[in-house]
Amino acid sequence: MMGPAHSLSGAAAWLGVGAAAAAAGQPMPWPVVLAGALICAGAALAPDLDHKAATISRAFGPVSRWLCEIVDKLSYAVYKSTRKPGDPRRSGGHRTLTHTWLWAVMIGGGTSALAIMGGRWAVLAILFVHMVLAIEGLLWRAARGSSSDILVWLLAAASAWIIAGVLDKPGNGADWLFTDPGQEYLWLGLPIVLGALVHDLGDALTVSGCPVLWPIPIGRKRWYPIGPPKAMRFRAGSWVELKVLMPVFMLLGGVGGAAALNFI
Numbered sequence: 001m002m003g004p005a006h007s008l009s010g011a012a013a014w015l016g017v018g019a020a021a022a023a024a025g026q027p028m029p030w031p032v033v034l035a036g037a038l039i040c041a042g043a044a045l046a047p048d049l050d051h052k053a054a055t056i057s058r059a060f061g062p063v064s065r066w067l068c069e070i071v072d073k074l075s076y077a078v079y080k081s082t083r084k085p086g087d088p089r090r091s092g093g094h095r096t097l098t099h100t101w102l103w104a105v106m107i108g109g110g111t112s113a114l115a116i117m118g119g120r121w122a123v124l125a126i127l128f129v130h131m132v133l134a135i136e137g138l139l140w141r142a143a144r145g146s147s148s149d150i151l152v153w154l155l156a157a158a159s160a161w162i163i164a165g166v167l168d169k170p171g172n173g174a175d176w177l178f179t180d181p182g183q184e185y186l187w188l189g190l191p192i193v194l195g196a197l198v199h200d201l202g203d204a205l206t207v208s209g210c211p212v213l214w215p216i217p218i219g220r221k222r223w224y225p226i227g228p229p230k231a232m233r234f235r236a237g238s239w240v241e242l243k244v245l246m247p248v249f250m251l252l253g254g255v256g257g258a259a260a261l262n263f264i
Helices: 003-023 030-043 046-050 055-059 062-082 101-138 146-168 186-204 239-260
Strands: none
Touching: 003 030, 003 101, 003 186, 003 239, 030 101, 030 146, 030 186, 030 239, 046 055, 046 062, 046 101, 046 186, 055 062, 055 101, 101 146, 101 186
């Protein structure tokens, strides 16, 4: 999938979780619904950190391009060292390590630990990074072009500051789901795990599939490209993605958000 569809699917997924949480008796305060949807929209772009031409590679200028090169080489090295006889030879690391459930859990767990140990500034940094990615993904037409980078960063910084301030107020969700002292913002890892997994599932619908189950071997492959029957797959950026899936994500997100906020 392309970046906009990934971000929309991430936001829709978190809003669906909000609806499920409300039905289960653990409703999210509205700031958690909003912040989680934006974080998940941003996190749904992050697995493409192994692709030099992806949206995330441009999001933070030279820093993100440099990081993408490192992650691409790391992913390729892991692929080469763990592939089984049935896995094809390849020249790059795209859709390998960062497109697995294990990576999603590690990144989400690391984010939660950072939020707990790093305090307010760590929370602000986490919010800022994912606000930038959410803007790049959801408002891709407005954010396109290097001349808009500074504006995107300023908007993301202001959004992160405002959202953190709202969440910090009693009852607004800093301690949602994890209520013991010292567990504020432990939930931040959840939309990040979800965003990464939704990205992987979205890529699994495309022609190439996605090795989301790695390192679990399947037959003669450790990097088995999970996906539906080939007749049901589509090419990234095709009309199926733009004309069918993106409107569906918008609709599902709207319904999920309304349910999460008890409007329906």
